[in-house]
Amino acid sequence: MNEGxxxxxxxxxxxxxxxxxxxxxxxxxxxxxxxxxxxSGGANASYDPAGSWKFYSCLALDLGL
Structure with a gap:
């Protein structure tokens, strides 16, 4: 080592x-x-159970298993 x-x-x-x-x-x-x-919370605070299936994500389905 260079110690100087x-x-x-x-x-x-x-x-x-x-x-x-x-x-x-x-x-x-x-x-x-x-x-x-x-x-009121606006549109982001509303919950629509009938339309929630559109945002469902499953890794197995994405991979085609």
Missing amino acids: PGTEAVEAAVRHARFGALPERIRFEDMTEGVEATP
Whole structure:
């Protein structure tokens, strides 16, 4: 192993040249978004048992077993 003065600085420079710098930190406030909820729930909150079969998924059926 090359153990000498300045070896760590050279290794750090090589790592920085290869991988670059870390991205800037993102604040938590920038990652979240507040949205008002509608009282009725909209179309996404409705449940239709007669139409729910359209979204059924089964791996065995997808594979043709």
